[in-house]
Amino acid sequence: MHDVVIVGAGPVGLFLACELGLAGCSVLVLEREPEGHSPFRAKPLGTRGLSAASVEAFYRRGMLHQLRTASGVHDDSGVHDDSGADPDAHVPSPPRGVGHFAGMVLDPAQVDVAALPYRLPSPATEGMLTYLEAVETLLSEQASRLGVEIRHGVTVSAIAQNDESAVAQAGGQEYAARWVVGCDGGRSAVRGLAGFEFVGTEPQFTGYTMHATVADSEKLGFGINLTPTGMYLRLSEGHIGMMDFDGGAFDRSQQPTRDHLQAVLRRVSGTDVTLSEVHLASSFTDRAMQTTTYRRGRVLLAGDAAHIHSPLGGQGLNTGLGDAMNLGWKLAATVHGYAPHGLLDTYTRERHPIGAGVLDWSRAQVAVMRPGPHGQAVQKVVRDLLGTRDGTTYMFERMSGSSIRYDLGGEHPLVGRSAPELRLENGTRLGDLMRDGQGVALEFSTDRCLHESAMGWEGRMRYVAAPARNDLGLGAVLVRPDGVVAWAGERTPDREGFERAASQWFGAPEI
Known part of the structure; x- marks a missing residue:
């Protein structure tokens, strides 16, 4: 078994x-x-x-x-690989790409990386x-x-x-x-x-993805194209995605034909584009x-x-x-x-x-x-918000996953968040210490006041005591195997608090 x-x-x-x-x-x-x-x-x-x-x-x-x-x-x-960046920097480099919200592409220059919570330079910042x-x-x-x-x-x-x-x-x-x-x-x-x-809401649109030969591809714009009747994406030559607000009427139970796909593409793009041949195609909906x-x-x-x-x-x-x-x-x-x-x-x-x-x-x-005057009105409001630094930063936080914080009950604002890429004086990164899937207890002092406690969980967590190039004002931090901060202490670590958190996530210590 x-x-x-x-x-x-x-x-x-x-x-x-x-x-x-x-x-x-x-x-x-x-x-x-x-x-x-x-x-x-x-x-x-x-x-x-x-x-x-x-x-x-x-x-x-x-x-x-x-x-x-x-x-x-x-x-x-x-x-980005920020290994060449200032190791003492408090924030990573700005993102090169952000993505889109409802077909409206975000400007990465509008992201305020300094406002993102507990972010440090890392090989994995975007x-x-x-x-x-x-x-x-x-x-x-x-x-x-x-x-x-x-x-x-x-x-x-x-x-x-x-x-x-x-x-x-x-x-x-x-x-x-x-x-x-x-x-x-x-x-x-x-x-x-x-x-x-399994509960939720029924679909509003049918989406399609296809690999096709387009006779007059110059009629279609590259990238994401939000139109009054839906949206289409042209990511590479012949790779096209479409979203048709038909209430999800055409789903995977039917095989889309060339004529059907061409009709949808013409309706959504507002052009008379012609599909010479469809090599592969599939459909999906927004059922949630x-x-x-x-x-x-x-x-x-x-x-x-x-x-x-x-x-x-x-x-x-x-x-x-x-x-x-x-x-x-x-x-x-x-x-x-x-x-x-x-x-x-x-x-x-x-x-x-x-x-x-x-x-x-x-x-x-x-x-x-959604097509129609109501959807168009909301689009205008969202575009205005995306034109602001705060609006784009909010969207980036949501799409990048940096806004995720689990409610773990800790008092420190870092608890429940993904740990920042703390870097020790010898160049070792937090990511280097997590490859074996254990938790990590980092103490940014040579006093090693948490050492004896941490040994009770040997084999479940890795204990490291060393100064950090940028410790964010922390004295110590306990990181779960999934990279989430389970406990964070100030300059003088609270040993009892550390032991409580370690017991909560790693079980009873070995005696």
Whole structure:
């Protein structure tokens, strides 16, 4: 019997598998699709945007360089590497790109990076473009190195569980584990089979993505084009996306024809453009749904299995990776028996509000884009806001993930946020200390007053005492394995406060 069976070998399932494998868990991944190349996961149709928070997750596990290489991102584009910046700087460099809200592109020069909370220069300060095949190949190779078994062509047809284990049934075979996690996408089989309640709102539009030959492509603008009748994107030659406000009438149950796609493109673009040939095409909607909980007994959900919404702003993949980063170490601690009471329940408590916020974020964009005088009026107001420094900075915080703060009950304003990229005097970065998936206790003094306490959690957290080039006025900080600050102390660290926080997140200390 495995410790964990993960259903779904997309980026979320594979990232979770890597987290569990890194922690020494026995993991089996089941994927219904057979192995092999899929044009919908390769460039250009598989292109996705990773937020700064997602890039940071790959960086903290030592995979950022490989991801950039696999994605074709070079030093002069995409992700900033601030290693050459002033190591004592209080803020990172301005972002090179920001993204869009409801088709309205943000100006990166308008982002006030000095106003962002607890940000420091880092190799992972902003997002990047990649594609699904590159991400999945990288994570599959990493998972295999960590001892994870991945099986393709396995379709789960039933889920059973008791107080001690859960079983995924597929093709007459049973796959037993202590825990089962559904990472099997928006049409999740695990979600339905395990009885999760899935609630939300119905769609307003049908979206399309296609690779086509356009006879008169000069009639279409490059980039994101918000029009009075919808929106279309032309990201590269022949790669076109469209959003048609038809109430979601044309969904994946139908295969879009060339004539249908041409009619939609003409309506949305306001041109008489002609599609000579459609090579590949698929459709989607902005249906926004979320499970009421992310755990039922010994079955958990992550990614699109737990929440679906429109792809506006590229929040789906990023939210799913955040789920995996949050769940992985908690589930591993539970498997190994040192998790404090209720630790696994904090997964839903912390991530469900994040997912709900993303659903509302996508709904807001749909409302702004909706054709007609009401949508046009709201667009004008939003454009005015995006023309201000505060408005653009707010949008950047939301889209980059830097505004996320879990309610962990700590008094210090840094608690619950992603830890800044603190850098020690010897050049070691916080990210360097997190590659093994343990928590990190940093004490910016050679007095080592927390040393004896930290030793009680050896093997669960790494303790380092050294001066920092920029300690943000802190005396010490405790960082969870997912990079979230669990406790922060001033110049003279509060030993009792540190021990309480360590016990809360890492269980009882070893005596």
